[in-house]
Amino acid sequence: MRKSVNRVWRRVMANKLISEMGLPKSIANIFAARNIHTAKDALSLTEFELMELLDVGLAEVTTAVSSISEISCPPYQTRMHNEHLAGHLPTRLKGLDAALCGGIPFGVITELVGPAGIGKTQFCLKLSLLASLPSSHGGLDGHVVYVDTESKFSSRRMIEIGVNSFPEIFQIEGMAQQMAGRILVLQPTTPTEFSECLQKIKDSLLQHHVKLLVIDSMAALVSGRDGQGQCRQHPLGWHMTFIKSLAEFSRIPVVVTNQVRSHSGDDPFHYSFQDSRQNLDFPTTFDSHLVAALGIPWAHAVSIRLVLESKSGQRFIKVAKSSMSPPVAFTFAISASGISLLHDDGIEMTGPEINAICGQVLKHFNVASSINDAHNIKYFRDFEVTVVYSIKNWSFRVVCG
Amino acid sequence: MEVSSLPISASHRAKLISAGYISISSLSSISPAHLARDLGISENEATGILKVASQRGGPERTIPSHHSIVDGLRAQTAWDMLHEEESCRRITTSCADLDDILGGGISCKEVTEIGGVPGIGKTQLGIQLAINVQIPLEYGGLAGKAVYIDTEGSFMVERVQQVAEACIKDMQEYDSFLRKDLPARQVNLQANDFLANIYYFRICSYTEQIAVINYLEKFISEHKDIKVVIVDSITFHFRQDFDDMALRTRLLGGMALKLMKLAKKFTLAVILLNQVTTKYSGGSFQLTLALGDSWSHACTNRIILYWNGNGRYAHIDKSPSIRSASAPYAVTGRGIRNLASNCKRVKLM
Numbered sequence: 001m002r003k004s005v006n007r008v009w010r011r012v013m014a015n016k017l018i019s020e021m022g023l024p025k026s027i028a029n030i031f032a033a034r035n036i037h038t039a040k041d042a043l044s045l046t047e048f049e050l051m052e053l054l055d056v057g058l059a060e061v062t063t064a065v066s067s068i069s070e071i072s073c074p075p076y077q078t079r080m081h082n083e084h085l086a087g088h089l090p091t092r093l094k095g096l097d098a099a100l101c102g103g104i105p106f107g108v109i110t111e112l113v114g115p116a117g118i119g120k121t122q123f124c125l126k127l128s129l130l131a132s133l134p135s136s137h138g139g140l141d142g143h144v145v146y147v148d149t150e151s152k153f154s155s156r157r158m159i160e161i162g163v164n165s166f167p168e169i170f171q172i173e174g175m176a177q178q179m180a181g182r183i184l185v186l187q188p189t190t191p192t193e194f195s196e197c198l199q200k201i202k203d204s205l206l207q208h209h210v211k212l213l214v215i216d217s218m219a220a221l222v223s224g225r226d227g228q229g230q231c232r233q234h235p236l237g238w239h240m241t242f243i244k245s246l247a248e249f250s251r252i253p254v255v256v257t258n259q260v261r262s263h264s265g266d267d268p269f270h271y272s273f274q275d276s277r278q279n280l281d282f283p284t285t286f287d288s289h290l291v292a293a294l295g296i297p298w299a300h301a302v303s304i305r306l307v308l309e310s311k312s313g314q315r316f317i318k319v320a321k322s323s324m325s326p327p328v329a330f331t332f333a334i335s336a337s338g339i340s341l342l343h344d345d346g347i348e349m350t351g352p353e354i355n356a357i358c359g360q361v362l363k364h365f366n367v368a369s370s371i372n373d374a375h376n377i378k379y380f381r382d383f384e385v386t387v388v389y390s391i392k393n394w395s396f397r398v399v400c401g
Numbered sequence: 402m403e404v405s406s407l408p409i410s411a412s413h414r415a416k417l418i419s420a421g422y423i424s425i426s427s428l429s430s431i432s433p434a435h436l437a438r439d440l441g442i443s444e445n446e447a448t449g450i451l452k453v454a455s456q457r458g459g460p461e462r463t464i465p466s467h468h469s470i471v472d473g474l475r476a477q478t479a480w481d482m483l484h485e486e487e488s489c490r491r492i493t494t495s496c497a498d499l500d501d502i503l504g505g506g507i508s509c510k511e512v513t514e515i516g517g518v519p520g521i522g523k524t525q526l527g528i529q530l531a532i533n534v535q536i537p538l539e540y541g542g543l544a545g546k547a548v549y550i551d552t553e554g555s556f557m558v559e560r561v562q563q564v565a566e567a568c569i570k571d572m573q574e575y576d577s578f579l580r581k582d583l584p585a586r587q588v589n590l591q592a593n594d595f596l597a598n599i600y601y602f603r604i605c606s607y608t609e610q611i612a613v614i615n616y617l618e619k620f621i622s623e624h625k626d627i628k629v630v631i632v633d634s635i636t637f638h639f640r641q642d643f644d645d646m647a648l649r650t651r652l653l654g655g656m657a658l659k660l661m662k663l664a665k666k667f668t669l670a671v672i673l674l675n676q677v678t679t680k681y682s683g684g685s686f687q688l689t690l691a692l693g694d695s696w697s698h699a700c701t702n703r704i705i706l707y708w709n710g711n712g713r714y715a716h717i718d719k720s721p722s723i724r725s726a727s728a729p730y731a732v733t734g735r736g737i738r739n740l741a742s743n744c745k746r747v748k749l750m
Contacts, residue, residue, distance in 0.1 A: 014606045014607075014608035014609060039608055039612065040606075040608040043608050043611040043612055043615075044608070044611075044648065044652065046651055046652070046655050047655075051408070051410065051411075052411060054410075055410045055411055055412050056410050057408060057409045057410050057413075057449065057453065058408035058409075059408070059453070065615060066615060066616075066618075066619065068612070069611070069612040069613070069614075069615030069616045070612075070615075070616045070619060072608060072609060072612040073602070073609065073612040073613045073615075073616040074602060074603060074604065074605075074609060074613075076548075076600040076601060076602050076620075077601050077602075077603070078596060078597050078598075078599065078600065078601060079556065079558045079561070079596055079599070079601050080558075080593060080596055080597065101559045105557070107554065108554055108555075237640075237641030238641070240641065241641065244553075244554065245605060247554075248554050267686070268679045268685070268686040268687050268688045269688065270687055270688060271687060271688045271689065271705055271707060271716075271718075272682065272683075272687050272689065273705075273716060273718065273725075274707070274709070296518070296519070296676070296677060296678060296679070297640060297641065297676070297678075299518075299519040299520075300519045300553075300634075300636075300637070300676045300677075301553070301637075302519075303553075303554065303555060303557075305519075305520065320520060321519055321520035323524050323525065323528075323555055323557045323560050324557045324559050324560035324563070326732075326733070326734055350711065350712070350731070351708075351710070351711035351712065352708040352711070354520075355520060
């Protein structure tokens, strides 16, 4: 952990002061006189602009910029394989762990996306538990910060998962309390509170041995604002970079859940050189009219995207984006002990369907009367209910069976 | 040549002009002391100005041994360039179809932009090229090293290890199948050797990105065996938090020029990975590469990776020398490879 603190401070290269860079005094003074104090100030101007501003010749400017760049540039590394920075949090789902080379990777954002009620929160609860377990039982022996924006965290359910998955631990006196005591739940209700939460998390991450950060869900804070438009300035821009850098500096796994929305006519799927009448990569079947919320920039920013969906009565968890895994899908089910895979051998999906999100949902709940209720699944009942989403107007019919 | 076009500071320029020195030839036979007196500046500064003037105006600039029509400029004839182009090595992508449409592989000496939706395989292709540039000469490679500039943290060591091991295996197979008659030779490379030859820079802000691209000129002149520079991705730090779009365009333009200069000066391949965004054109929203229209002119070659039917395809969107075409490829456990199916025909546009 101490090593990562050094990295945090070293990282702020953009704010390095020119006065401390050891440049020849004459040019350093000129920079200061013109209010260019940091590397960022200097490098945000082109060389001609600097010439004009500082009233010096091109050769001098080039030399100065070259020195500033060399000093502000982070040193290179050669990434050898046996480094301690790469780590994984095993999910205890054998097939998934194998596909992800060990589990949820440290230092990057792993996204869980899927329709309501599919099991994202269940997965998060299980991961929180796993991170808090002692290392003798395969856990990370640390604290967990759980940011719950939709009030879906259920400690009762989490204990239930714990008792059923690791009975030998939870039967020990006081263990349940100790485990649950390691999980800190924050429930911001507005975007501003959420931003403040993140800042505070960053400050206390290192001191409190936090080994996992869960944000459930990210989409709750922007779904009200921009609907489904593709804005120029992404409202999540700051959060995205912040969370990414948080993950990287602290080298912990960061799990973020994302919602889905229906595909609108405005969602583009083609480039200008493609013949859009063919529509080959977007099957126009009823099932795949859902897309992940938060937009394309977010999809680029996450390193691992796990799509959870339901098709023909089966739930699937798909590794849709991962630089070290083949595109595989596993069938899973939700049980008393959390999530479990039905088969550890995944189904390889080489086409674009790995990214598609299917909207048929098989759920257990007491009768939901609106989409909002469908998001707040807290209880499990005996009867199965099939909810079929309609594309156009978010209405659905409930079929008991 | 005019004094107003000299790269000197604005105040010096103004003083020269007001003192009557309009053209460079007027400076050719003057002493620094005289100039200093005339302009009211120090003798050192005058010497500096005269030095710049002589560099610009003099006909004794070193020109390659081909006669050029334009005096004082470094120019080559098209015939000489043809020889250079043909002897220019290319980096294979490990996918035969993709290599075909690229004319043999990614060309050194040029900037190639590769863009696509998330998950299509841009980083995979970047990693594959960082490994393939290291293939020894006797296996048809360039025996070079790679610079990998990572702005998003997508460089996963385990994956690079996988691709490197697969590459070594391919070389061993090549030996056993195609060189049966020749004396056996061992492939003495390990995956760690490949990893050690990739100079990895982790960039966390646009300032660092500009800094590293500026610094590369010095770095590569000290490490002459670098044959490929991969930036993954060029977009990330320029996409959000940029209120001043004009500034962004200027900075991107400056970066593009520096990269082109690097590619040309050191004969290496520069590969820029880009993200996608949407644009409204022709009555509907379409996918397009990010960073705007002015950026799209900056790179020499442009390849778009996209989904088509059930497979991943690469499309040559822009290139001065290769015709527009698409080819399928696959991302496998061993890296980028040919799509192993019946429909492998290359689609020409």
